[in-house]
Amino acid sequence: MNGAFKHVPLMERPHFVLVPQMAQGHTIPMIDMAYILAGHGAVVTFVTTPRNAARLESIIQHARDSQLPIKFLPLPFKGTEVGLPEGCESVDSLPLGLKQLSTFVEASLQLQDPLISYLRENGPPPNCVISDMTHPWTGAVAREFGVPRLSFIGFSAFSSLVRHLINIHKVYDNVVDDFEPVPIPGFPHPLELPKTRSTLSFYASGERIFNMVKEEESKNIGVIVNTFQDLEPMYIKSYENTIDKKVWPIGPMCIFNKDMKPVASRGEKASIDVDRCLRWLDSMPNRSVIYVSFGSLVRSMPLQLIEIGLGLEASKKPFIWVIKAGERMSEIEQWLLEENFEERVKDRGLIIRGWAPQVLILSHNAIGGFMTHCGWNSTIEGICTGVPMLTWPHFAEQFLNEVLVVDILKIGLRIGVMSSVTWGSEKSDEVKVKRNEVEKKVLELLSEEKEGLERRLKASELGKMAKMAMEKGGSSYNNIEFLIHEIQERMQGNKDKVQT
Ligand code: UDP
Numbered sequence: 001m002n003g004a005f006k007h008v009p010l011m012e013r014p015h016f017v018l019v020p021q022m023a024q025g026h027t028i029p030m031i032d033m034a035y036i037l038a039g040h041g042a043v044v045t046f047v048t049t050p051r052n053a054a055r056l057e058s059i060i061q062h063a064r065d066s067q068l069p070i071k072f073l074p075l076p077f078k079g080t081e082v083g084l085p086e087g088c089e090s091v092d093s094l095p096l097g098l099k100q101l102s103t104f105v106e107a108s109l110q111l112q113d114p115l116i117s118y119l120r121e122n123g124p125p126p127n128c129v130i131s132d133m134t135h136p137w138t139g140a141v142a143r144e145f146g147v148p149r150l151s152f153i154g155f156s157a158f159s160s161l162v163r164h165l166i167n168i169h170k171v172y173d174n175v176v177d178d179f180e181p182v183p184i185p186g187f188p189h190p191l192e193l194p195k196t197r198s199t200l201s202f203y204a205s206g207e208r209i210f211n212m213v214k215e216e217e218s219k220n221i222g223v224i225v226n227t228f229q230d231l232e233p234m235y236i237k238s239y240e241n242t243i244d245k246k247v248w249p250i251g252p253m254c255i256f257n258k259d260m261k262p263v264a265s266r267g268e269k270a271s272i273d274v275d276r277c278l279r280w281l282d283s284m285p286n287r288s289v290i291y292v293s294f295g296s297l298v299r300s301m302p303l304q305l306i307e308i309g310l311g312l313e314a315s316k317k318p319f320i321w322v323i324k325a326g327e328r329m330s331e332i333e334q335w336l337l338e339e340n341f342e343e344r345v346k347d348r349g350l351i352i353r354g355w356a357p358q359v360l361i362l363s364h365n366a367i368g369g370f371m372t373h374c375g376w377n378s379t380i381e382g383i384c385t386g387v388p389m390l391t392w393p394h395f396a397e398q399f400l401n402e403v404l405v406v407d408i409l410k411i412g413l414r415i416g417v418m419s420s421v422t423w424g425s426e427k428s429d430e431v432k433v434k435r436n437e438v439e440k441k442v443l444e445l446l447s448e449e450k451e452g453l454e455r456r457l458k459a460s461e462l463g464k465m466a467k468m469a470m471e472k473g474g475s476s477y478n479n480i481e482f483l484i485h486e487i488q489e490r491m492q493g494n495k496d497k498v499q500t
Helices: 024-039 050-055 057-065 097-121 138-144 157-169 207-219 233-243 260-264 274-282 302-315 326-339 358-362 376-384 398-408 435-446 450-470 475-499
Strands: 015-019 043-048 070-074 128-132 149-153 222-225 246-249 289-293 319-323 349-353 367-372 389-391 412-414
Touching: 015 024, 015 097, 015 138, 024 043, 024 057, 024 070, 024 128, 024 149, 024 376, 024 475, 043 097, 050 057, 050 070, 057 070, 057 260, 097 138, 097 207, 128 138, 138 149, 138 207, 149 207, 157 222, 157 233, 157 398, 222 233, 233 246, 246 475, 260 358, 274 319, 274 349, 274 358, 289 302, 289 358, 289 435, 302 319, 302 326, 302 435, 358 367, 358 376, 367 376, 367 435, 376 398, 376 450, 389 398, 389 435, 398 412, 412 435, 435 450, 450 475
Parallel strands: 015 043, 015 128, 043 070, 128 149, 149 222, 222 246, 289 319, 289 367, 319 349, 367 389, 389 412
Antiparallel strands: none
């Protein structure tokens, strides 16, 4: 722990209230943030809901065992009152996907009063609210206690900047052809993006919420980003200038802890025995395995999954393939069985059905490549573990992350997807990438030829830089210290005001 707080009683330390969006891609980095802030001596209240708390059971237990000052606070979530099905407390559990997203965000507005009541009745009082940007109601919570609010944007600075510029310049308002590349005004270098690959509509959660988010963003004291200074200095600076707010890059937060136990249960309990997974990886040559996973939200259709499976088999490379097919899972199981697929690839293929201990897998020396949907967490996890990526964006800002990884950082290779899918309305007969393309691109990514080696070298350099950023004295480490210090100074300022 930060020495400055060693002898300071908990009641006198800066108290951060963290409010994540209830979606694994948003909750996981904020859990890491909770650990990081507590590790630097702050006190943390982490707001969640009963079902999400049950999912996070092992990490909550771990925090308790480590005696870190993190309090997980489950507040009742009343989604059924606004028409959501019983038990829907996280974005990935919405049966209709995108169509229900705005209702879900509306439902979370009701957390405001219970959170205020809890914080009034239970000490210590908060000193700062850090909220997912999609929770505008937390602005009222911060004002109630006269404390600042920071928003957490779960994107890179690159895509945050693009998103902001698209919104303020209404870039696609008069564009008829969704595939036509359109220049992004105000970007620090020429950049053209077609509408279909900058699918920001994903976050347009109805006009009311959108306006509330915009309004609260303007009142924030700054924005926290899960990135690090040396990864994207130009975009961090430009984003800061464009929004005219302090931007705090404090990542990659996923490497907060060298202890792999809590890392393995980030988000959810792994569906595979972690020791079995590690033994399997130990049995593979260094940098030989391609890890295939599309995050927590992508719903892959059976026909596409079959093409992936056959492509992986044809590549003859070792692979870990995470399959998440939701309610279509039984169709995939049937195919695996009929084809005797697992037996056919038993010497080099490991299938994980459900939740994989992703960071633990990516951190292993046997991993040589990552076929990813380019969610920002997966991307930054690939970056900090030094793994080159085969990029397969599906929706939201994933296409922007692809541009960053492939064109700018030069640590990735496109699988070749040209347009997005609508989350929750996926077409079951659509195959975006055929088996021979999967095979070809996997081989290209893992190749020892010049380009493959250059990508690997660059990825490994970035991995080292990422780790340094989080080490004592590194840029992100220092930013965390500065942030806590700033909140402490504001606490002090408030005390002084009360005394005079
Ligand atoms: N994740 C995991 N195991 C899985 C799937 C996902 O640990 O089987 C984690 C992954 O490491 C990342 C997060 O879930 O931290 C997914 O976030 P991301 O931004 O990559 O994508 P999203 O799920 O939001 O689309």
